[in-house]
Amino acid sequence: MNFSNKNILVTGASSGIGYSLVKKLAAEKCNLALAARREEILDELAGQLKNTGSKIIAFPCDVTIKEEVKRTIDEIVNQFGSIDLAILNSGVSTRSPINFYNSDDAKKIFDVNVIGLVNCLEALLPYYIKNRKGIIAGVSSLADGRGFPKSGFYCASKAAASLILESVRIELAEHNVKVITVKPGFVKTPMTGKNDFKMPFLMDVEKAAQIIMDGIKKEKRIIQFPLPTVLGAKILKMLPDSIFDLIAKRT
Numbered sequence: 001m002n003f004s005n006k007n008i009l010v011t012g013a014s015s016g017i018g019y020s021l022v023k024k025l026a027a028e029k030c031n032l033a034l035a036a037r038r039e040e041i042l043d044e045l046a047g048q049l050k051n052t053g054s055k056i057i058a059f060p061c062d063v064t065i066k067e068e069v070k071r072t073i074d075e076i077v078n079q080f081g082s083i084d085l086a087i088l089n090s091g092v093s094t095r096s097p098i099n100f101y102n103s104d105d106a107k108k109i110f111d112v113n114v115i116g117l118v119n120c121l122e123a124l125l126p127y128y129i130k131n132r133k134g135i136i137a138g139v140s141s142l143a144d145g146r147g148f149p150k151s152g153f154y155c156a157s158k159a160a161a162s163l164i165l166e167s168v169r170i171e172l173a174e175h176n177v178k179v180i181t182v183k184p185g186f187v188k189t190p191m192t193g194k195n196d197f198k199m200p201f202l203m204d205v206e207k208a209a210q211i212i213m214d215g216i217k218k219e220k221r222i223i224q225f226p227l228p229t230v231l232g233a234k235i236l237k238m239l240p241d242s243i244f245d246l247i248a249k250r251t
């Protein structure tokens with residue numbers, strides 16, 4: 001996909017990976033719809049990028065609220081005419097150690113990372129199926145393959161996201177719509193800034209955004225990075241449970 005003149009939605013555009021993606025996409029002269037809850041940050045970002053030649057509109061939107069998501073997507077289609085690329089990137093993380101085990105935390109994570117994704121897909125699918133073209137890129141994680149200690153809620157939410165994306169990818173192919181699953185390893189953003197553990201191969205957010213842009217351009221099925229974390233995740237997934245338990249406990 002060539003981004004120039006395309007109508008592009010980025011959710012979670014107010015911070016981290018989404019924010020960096022917006023800055024890079026704006027340089028490609030496209031029509032950008034930015035969505036997140038913090039409207040003031042979106043407005044400020046749109047203002048910063050006003051001389052890029054891209055049309056940028058900010059939409060305050062909480063992805064956990066179905067009606068708000070539908071209204072936002074309808075409004076974007078109303079203003080731009082269509083959506084060619086939807087980057088569904090909104091996400092939250094939390095630690096879930098057994099001594100602070102709390103279903104409220106699980107609900108919050110699933111509401112954004114799973115139901116938020118589904119709310120976006122529900123609102124987008126009729127447009128994509130009707131147009132018979134375009135790309136949906138959902139941001140999952142390399143944490144989707146195993147239940148890492150103290151991160152069970154996050155890993156489970158990303159496993160659900162990856163499977164949901166995989167399932168619609170196969171169905172949408174016959175409608176000429178591509179679905180891309182983005183699986184980053186650790187990226188330096190406000191989300192990981194609060195982590196108090198060692199994050200192997202932590203990547204700069206600008207580099208991560210560039211890899212995602214390049215992968216979308218090539219219309220890859222899966223965009224996953226960095227390579228050492230991709231290989232590590234694949235090996236951990238294949239290991240017998242007894243060996244995974246030993247490694248996970250030690251690290």
Ligand SMILES: NC(=O)c1ccc[n+]([C@@H]2O[C@H](COP(=O)([O-])OP(=O)(O)OC[C@H]3O[C@@H](n4cnc5c(N)ncnc54)[C@H](OP(=O)(O)O)[C@@H]3O)[C@@H](O)[C@H]2O)c1
Pocket residue numbers: 011012013014015016017018035036037038039061062063064089090091092093112116139140141142183184185186187188189190191192
């Ligand atoms: N950073 C990493 O190492 C890493 C690794 C793998 C996967 N990921 C995934 O990459 C995506 C982006 O993460 P990030 O690291 O860039 O995190 P971040 O800096 O914390 O940004 C998260 C974004 O999601 C938005 N968001 C959160 N709750 C929302 C809601 N209810 N409705 C709408 N938007 C909401 C936030 O905007 P508002 O608060 O303004 O709503 C923000 O723009 C997430 O899906 C994350 O799980 C990140």
